[in-house]
Amino acid sequence: MGPRARLPRRGGAPQGYALRLMRVLVTGGHGFIGSHLVPLLLEQGAEVRCLYRREGTPPALAGLDVEIVRGDLRARASLADAVRGVDEVHHLAGLTSSLSRRAMFETNAVGTRRLLEAAADAGLTGRFVLCSSMAAVGPGGAGGVLEEASPRRPITAYGASKARAEDHARERAGEVPITILRPPGVYGPRDYAFVSLFQAAAKGISVLAGRQDKRYSLIHAEDLARAFVAAARSANTLGGCYFTAHPEVVTLLDMVAAAEEAVGRRTRHISLPESAMRLVGGLGDLVAQWTGRSSVLGAERMQELVAGDWVCSVTPFLEATSWRATTGLVDGFRSTAAWYRAEGALR
Numbered sequence: 106m107g108p109r110a111r112l113p114r115r116g117g118a119p120q121g122y123a124l125r126l127m128r129v130l131v132t133g134g135h136g137f138i139g140s141h142l143v144p145l146l147l148e149q150g151a152e153v154r155c156l157y158r159r160e161g162t163p164p165a166l167a168g169l170d171v172e173i174v175r176g177d178l179r180a181r182a183s184l185a186d187a188v189r190g191v192d193e194v195h196h197l198a199g200l201t202s203s204l205s206r207r208a209m210f211e212t213n214a215v216g217t218r219r220l221l222e223a224a225a226d227a228g229l230t231g232r233f234v235l236c237s238s239m240a241a242v243g244p245g246g247a248g249g250v251l252e253e254a255s256p257r258r259p260i261t262a263y264g265a266s267k268a269r270a271e272d273h274a275r276e277r278a279g280e281v282p283i284t285i286l287r288p289p290g291v292y293g294p295r296d297y298a299f300v301s302l303f304q305a306a307a308k309g310i311s312v313l314a315g316r317q318d319k320r321y322s323l324i325h326a327e328d329l330a331r332a333f334v335a336a337a338r339s340a341n342t343l344g345g346c347y348f349t350a351h352p353e354v355v356t357l358l359d360m361v362a363a364a365e366e367a368v369g370r371r372t373r374h375i376s377l378p379e380s381a382m383r384l385v386g387g388l389g390d391l392v393a394q395w396t397g398r399s400s401v402l403g404a405e406r407m408q409e410l411v412a413g414d415w416v417c418s419v420t421p422f423l424e425a426t427s428w429r430a431t432t433g434l435v436d437g438f439r440s441t442a443a444w445y446r447a448e449g450a451l452r
Contacts, residue, residue, distance in 0.1 A: 127231070130187055132156040132178070132220065133197030134171065135163035137296040138236065138288075141330040142195060143171060149334070156187045156198065165295070178216025184223040193231035194224055195333050199267075206262040214269035221273055225280040232337040233281045235274050239289040239322070239348065240264030244413040251417040253346055260412055271346065278344055284336045285346040289415055293326035293437060294444035303442050306364040307451045311372040317358050320414040322350035325432035325440075335428035342425050348417035351430040363434045367442035368451065 129146050133139045134155035146153050147170060157163055158177040166173070176183040178198060188194065196217060203209040217235065224233055243258040245251045259265045274283045292299045305311055324332075332349040336342045355363075365372055422428065432440075445451050 127151045127192045128154065128190060129193045129195065130154045130156065130191040131195045131197065132187075133199065133236075135165040136197060137293075137298075138291060138326055138329055139195075139197050140165045140295050141293070141326045142197070142333055143169060145330045145334060147171070154187065154191060156184075178212055178219060181219040181222065184220055185226070188220070188223045188227040188229060191227075191229070191231075193337050194220070194229060194233045195236070195337070196220055196233065197236045199236070199270075201263060203262070206265075209262045209266045210269065213263070213266035214273065217270040218273040218277075221277040221281055225277060229281055231282065232343070233274070233283050234333055234337050235270065235283065235285045236333075237271050237285050237287045237346075238264065238267045239287050239415060239417055241267040241271055241287060244415050246413050249414060249416070251348065253348065253418075253421055282343055284342045284344070286332060286336055287346065287348045287417070288324050288329050288332075289322040289348070289350045289417060291324055291326055291329055293432075293441055296326065297450070299441065300445055300450055302360065302364050303368060303438075303445050303451060306361070306370060306372050307368045309370055309372050311361045311364070311374050312377050313357055313361065313374055314377045315357075317376075318356050320354050320356055320416050321360075322348070322354060322415060322417045322419075323434065323437075324350045324430060325437040328430040328432050332422070332426075332428050332430075335426040336422075339426045342422075345421070345425065347422040347425070348419055349422055349428075349430075350417055350419050351433060352419055353433050354416050355434050359434060360438075363438040364442070366435060367438040 127150075129151045131139055131143055131146070131153060132155075134143045134153070135157060139155070143153055143155065143166065152172070153169075154172040154174055155166060156176045157173050158175065160175070162173055174187045176187045178184070199213040199216070200209050203212075221233065239251065240261060241257055241259055241264050242251055242255055243260050243264060245255070257268050259268050271285055274285055277283065290298075302311075328351065329349060336347070361372065361374070419430075442451070
């Protein structure tokens with residue numbers, strides 16, 4: 106791989122992290138969460154290998170001292186080279202939206218099974234950390250808090266595919282050292298999931314979709330990257346499944362206020378009733394079928410927005426590791442807005 110490039114240190118290693126040379130595979134390293142995890146691993150001295158299904162180097166990894174291995178979660182034979190000789194695997198790759206339920210399961214569930222099989226065949230002894238999602242469990246009731254043992258009732262194809270991926274991981278737990286993380290909504294620089302909230306605020310408008318007092322757990326991408334490292338390096342997390350979130354519980358109104366503060370503008374609030382949201386979802390699906398491109402405004406997305414609270418308990422993960430989420434909503438939205446502004450997304 107050549108001489109090791111060193112990135113500037115940002116506060117040193119997480120507490121309890123033993124600095125040593127490791128070979129780490131990151132799938133989805135060129136994606137949103139991976140773009141925060143890969144630099145962190147490099148910063149702490151690891152040799153990082155990233156799975157990529159196209160030729161060349163993805164733009165998100167350009168300039169980083171990483172090894173790119175071609176492979177596809179849909180092709181079992183292509184994964185052997187990716188896992189060969191690595192000490193640890195962080196499996197982040199997956200689909201968050203798709204035109205078909207079948208495609209979602211093929212990548213997120215069956216793809217996870219194939220990677221686990223390849224890791225077992227390669228004799229992986231370090232941790233295999235699976236990025237699942239709170240969507241695998243589904244929302245809790247009003248005022249409720251999801252625990253690790255809460256019944257899984259996913260309400261979207263994405264959530265169901267992640268639940269099945271968890272099942273595959275548990276089935277292989279005797280052959281591969283497994284830890285599962287279930288992040289809630291993830292935000293931060295280098296992602297556009299929240300951009301419409303900031304764009305509307307920059308124009309002086311905030312759309313309040315559904316219940317304004319609906320409660321959410323969130324996590325900043327940098328905090329989540331550190332959670333993956335903590336999960337992989339703690340003996341206490343072996344075989345566990347954990348929610349990872351900032352302990353701060355926020356409402357839609359809290360997010361609107363934080364977006365207003367981040368863009369420096371007060372907004373006019375416009376309420377969107379649930380009936381209108383369902384209509385938007387139906388229209389979004391029609392447009393997706395017509396254009397052949399999945400939409401973030403589809404019926405399943407609207408179903409998530411009108412469902413119950415999305416709040417989880419992070420106590421078990423805090424007790425198992427030395428990790429703590431340190432970026433609250435206000436500071437996190439400021440950094441996110443600054444990145445959107447630099448990218449020209451708030452013009």
